[in-house]
Amino acid sequence: MREARFRDNFWSTDLTSTVGYDSIIQHLNDGRKNCKEFEDFLKERAIIEEKYGKELINLSKKKPCGQTELNTLKRSLDVFKQQIDNVGQGHIQLAQTLREEAKKMEDFREKQKLHRKKIELIMEAIHKNRNLQYKKTMEAKRLYEQRCRDKDEAEQAVHRNANLVTQKQQEKLFLKLAQTKSALEDTDRSYQQSVTTMEKIRDEWQNEHIKACEFFETQECERINYFRNALWLHVNQLSLGCVQNDEKYEEIRKSLEMCSIEKDVDFFVNLRKTGSLAPAPVVYENYYNAQRNVTPVRSPAPVPISRRGPLPTPTSAPGEPDYATVDGYSLVRF
Numbered sequence: 001m002r003e004a005r006f007r008d009n010f011w012s013t014d015l016t017s018t019v020g021y022d023s024i025i026q027h028l029n030d031g032r033k034n035c036k037e038f039e040d041f042l043k044e045r046a047i048i049e050e051k052y053g054k055e056l057i058n059l060s061k062k063k064p065c066g067q068t069e070l071n072t073l074k075r076s077l078d079v080f081k082q083q084i085d086n087v088g089q090g091h092i093q094l095a096q097t098l099r100e101e102a103k104k105m106e107d108f109r110e111k112q113k114l115h116r117k118k119i120e121l122i123m124e125a126i127h128k129n130r131n132l133q134y135k136k137t138m139e140a141k142r143l144y145e146q147r148c149r150d151k152d153e154a155e156q157a158v159h160r161n162a163n164l165v166t167q168k169q170q171e172k173l174f175l176k177l178a179q180t181k182s183a184l185e186d187t188d189r190s191y192q193q194s195v196t197t198m199e200k201i202r203d204e205w206q207n208e209h210i211k212a213c214e215f216f217e218t219q220e221c222e223r224i225n226y227f228r229n230a231l232w233l234h235v236n237q238l239s240l241g242c243v244q245n246d247e248k249y250e251e252i253r254k255s256l257e258m259c260s261i262e263k264d265v266d267f268f269v270n271l272r273k274t275g276s277l278a279p280a281p282v283v284y285e286n287y288y289n290a291q292r293n294v295t296p297v298r299s300p301a302p303v304p305i306s307r308r309g310p311l312p313t314p315t316s317a318p319g320e321p322d323y324a325t326v327d328g329y330s331l332v333r334f
Helices: 019-062 071-160 167-257 261-272 287-292
Strands: 322-326 329-333
Touching (some): 019 071, 071 167
């Protein structure tokens, strides 16, 4: 149960003062400004989230990240890039949600402003009428007091000059006294009427001031409650985004758990292997030892060609050198 109420704490002993009312209006304006600042904050956060989301998506799609990996680690990297893309999409969705919340805050703020404007117009008119009537009343009071002083002076003049003036002068003094009394009666009635009117206007203003205070207090309670809930919702949205992102990251962790070092090594070996025999060792060979151990290699006998028969035995013509054959070799004698 609240103890401090607007209706009980925003008055002034000066009838024409609006200091209490102005204090409430200033506070409400500040509250509206605070709502606008939070609204702008949400819009700016939405821009940041959208930009970050788009950059994450571009990063996952355009930036190479282990593109030559094989087998199970390749599958984990594919999951990784897909989930990063999903995280980016989540930030873009969050940006849209923030814009919607900012629009709700704007609608709430404008709705309160519209309703409050009606009360403000009523109070402005009442303040104007009250101050105008107060001014008239104070003027009527001033005239009334002046007429009172005029009557007192006229009476004093009569008493003062009762035995010092002529009959005619006394008549003038009594006539002036009568006139001042008549004027006093007129201003007295006018003054009383002004006071009566002033009291009615004051009572009306007081009632409207109480109503306005109650309305403004209700609005302020609604604003604080709405603002508080909007903040709470915003934080919940951020928490939800973190939870959803962690779920996406969990998918990456699950895929990494399925990654097998042995399988990836075996897969690479089977895919890219080049042979199982290593080169023979290179040994030292002594040049001279190699020369002594060299044995002449006999040329193999020529293989007869089946297409040709045996060569005929050459004969010498007169005057030509003699030929001789030894074991299939020909010898020329000179």
